[in-house]
Amino acid sequence: MQDADFELLTISIGREGIAIAQPFFSDLGITQLRLFSDPGHKLAKVFPLDVVRATFILNREGQIIQYLRSFADWEDQAALDMMIDLIATPAYPYPNGV
Numbered sequence: 001m002q003d004a005d006f007e008l009l010t011i012s013i014g015r016e017g018i019a020i021a022q023p024f025f026s027d028l029g030i031t032q033l034r035l036f037s038d039p040g041h042k043l044a045k046v047f048p049l050d051v052v053r054a055t056f057i058l059n060r061e062g063q064i065i066q067y068l069r070s071f072a073d074w075e076d077q078a079a080l081d082m083m084i085d086l087i088a089t090p091a092y093p094y095p096n097g098v
Contacts (some may be wrong), residue, residue, distance in 0.1 A: 006087050011036045013043065057086060 010033050012021035017037030025035060047056055047064070057066040066086065072079060 006083070008033060009036060010034070011038055011043065013038050013041060015039050057083075058087075 001048040002050075010021075010025075012035065014020055017039045018035055020035070021035055025031075025033070047054070048067070048069075053071055055072055056064055059065045064076060066082075
């Protein structure tokens with residue numbers, strides 16, 4: 001899906017942030033994802049972060065269109081099909097060419 005029109009961000013919200021998440025990525029051999037950190041929990045003002053390990057899917061306008069509040073098997077065909085469907089959804093056109 002490297003040519004698809006989407007971007008994947010990984011964000012650690014723990015107090016230790018990247019220091020604790022980076023070894024996890026290394027152990028799993030994850031090298032192509034950038035890891036960000038939000039130890040001050042500023043994202044909680046925007047996203048419902050009542051569970052850890054949450055996935056938020058935003059549209060091109062930054063609106064949440066899907067979210068998962070638990071583990072997701074991203075290697076499952078159903079997850080891949082969902083992402084392909086979401087990526088293929090055209091952006092909502094602004095009225096009068098705004």
